[in-house]
Amino acid sequence: MQFSKYLNSLLDRAGQNVKTIVLPEGEDERILEAAHYVAERKAAKLIIFGKPEEIKAFYAKNGWGFDGIEIREPEKSPKLDEYANLLYEIRKAKGMTLEEAQKLAVNYTFHGTLMMKAGDADGMVSGANHSTADTVRPALQIIKSAYKDRSVSSAAIMVIKDKPYIFSDPAIIINPTEKEMADMALASAETAIQFGLEPKVAMLSYSTYGSGHGDMVDKVRNATKLAQEMLENSPLKGKAFIDGELQADAALDEVVAKKKAPGSQVAGHANVMIFPCLDVGNISYKLLQRFYGAEAYGPIMQGLNAPINDLSRGALVEDIVGMIAITAIQAVK
Numbered sequence: 001m002q003f004s005k006y007l008n009s010l011l012d013r014a015g016q017n018v019k020t021i022v023l024p025e026g027e028d029e030r031i032l033e034a035a036h037y038v039a040e041r042k043a044a045k046l047i048i049f050g051k052p053e054e055i056k057a058f059y060a061k062n063g064w065g066f067d068g069i070e071i072r073e074p075e076k077s078p079k080l081d082e083y084a085n086l087l088y089e090i091r092k093a094k095g096m097t098l099e100e101a102q103k104l105a106v107n108y109t110f111h112g113t114l115m116m117k118a119g120d121a122d123g124m125v126s127g128a129n130h131s132t133a134d135t136v137r138p139a140l141q142i143i144k145s146a147y148k149d150r151s152v153s154s155a156a157i158m159v160i161k162d163k164p165y166i167f168s169d170p171a172i173i174i175n176p177t178e179k180e181m182a183d184m185a186l187a188s189a190e191t192a193i194q195f196g197l198e199p200k201v202a203m204l205s206y207s208t209y210g211s212g213h214g215d216m217v218d219k220v221r222n223a224t225k226l227a228q229e230m231l232e233n234s235p236l237k238g239k240a241f242i243d244g245e246l247q248a249d250a251a252l253d254e255v256v257a258k259k260k261a262p263g264s265q266v267a268g269h270a271n272v273m274i275f276p277c278l279d280v281g282n283i284s285y286k287l288l289q290r291f292y293g294a295e296a297y298g299p300i301m302q303g304l305n306a307p308i309n310d311l312s313r314g315a316l317v318e319d320i321v322g323m324i325a326i327t328a329i330q331a332v333k
């Protein structure tokens with residue numbers, strides 16, 4: 001299979017520090033195929049959940065080997081009790097009983113998440129056949145936010161004219177508060193650095209520096225101020241720039257930026273786009289992908305203690321390959 005230049009660069013980078021990634025959806029041939037390509041490139045070690053005889057038959061039919069790939073049936077795991085107890089300890093204060101934890105420990109998404117919590121895997125990619133909420137909720141409940149006072153959000157890496165951009169949030173926070181937007185800005189700056197960009201974060205709006213009015217403009221303006229203050233007190237100080245509120249043309253076009261946002265360190269050069277709500281974040285990345293053929297990797301969760309990433313149910317094999325490589329890169333501490 002031919003991969004894009006960007007995807008090849010992700011696979012090379014993942015291979016520099018090989019991590020173990022869980023793929024709970026071994027019933028899906030796209031997952032099995034993607035696992036083969038990742039293992040062949042030695043970009044990650046993979047643990048696939050599913051029926052060994054079915055998975056082995058699919059690999060044999062294609063003439064593929066199992067180097068770097070392990071198959072597991074969670075219901076037969078010798079660690080089931082350990083994982084159930086772990087889940088019970090984490091969730092008992094929220095009212096979970098041991099019986100409920102034992103039932104959930106065989107659920108494939110929970111099982112994969114618990115493997116990570118127990119230190120038996122470094123990351124997980126799921127969602128080819130499950131909703132975002134099914135993948136994300138166990139992650140939020142068990143792996144949790146890396147920062148006590150910050151929310152978890154998501155991002156998509158968009159490759160447009162061979163240049164990568166970070167878009168946030170396409171998947172998690174439906175109507176972010178000012179604080180949640182500020183959290184998103186900092187988390188996205190961290191994601192940008194992780195993927196080799198010097199973050200110039202645009203807090204997007206239909207207004208630039210007060211040209212328009214309304215509650216949504218106020219929200220983005222206040223979120224920008226908060227994000228700038230948080231940046232000043234974070235290790236990202238001097239490594240990232242945040243500005244807003246900016247319209248998309250002012251964020252991206254130098255000529256427009258000079259007119260609408262003179263003196264901005266971000267306008268005209270933005271490579272991280274923060275959207276005011278999930279509608280805009282989700283619709284924009286899908287429009288770019290469908291109209292323009294932009295490569296889109298995501299949603300990538302950001303701000304979690306360890307990487308769990310969600311797949312779109314329409315994901316192609318190369319999208320899954322990309323998400324496994326991204327998850328492996330995020331798993332490097």
Ligand SMILES: CC(C)(COP(=O)(O)OP(=O)(O)OC[C@H]1O[C@@H](n2cnc3c(N)ncnc32)[C@H](O)[C@@H]1OP(=O)(O)O)[C@@H](O)C(=O)NCCC(=O)NCCS
Binds near residue numbers: 140153282
């Ligand atoms: C992500 C999502 C599933 C969270 O689910 P939820 O039902 O709101 O989750 P809950 O309120 O039950 O919270 C579960 C736990 O996660 C935590 N949590 C929820 N959202 C969080 C966030 N953004 N950051 C950190 N923690 C979060 C809660 O505090 C709670 O923790 P606790 O149980 O330990 O107290 C929900 O926000 C959602 O459905 N988002 C939209 C997803 C979607 O449809 N996307 C479409 C495009 S792909």
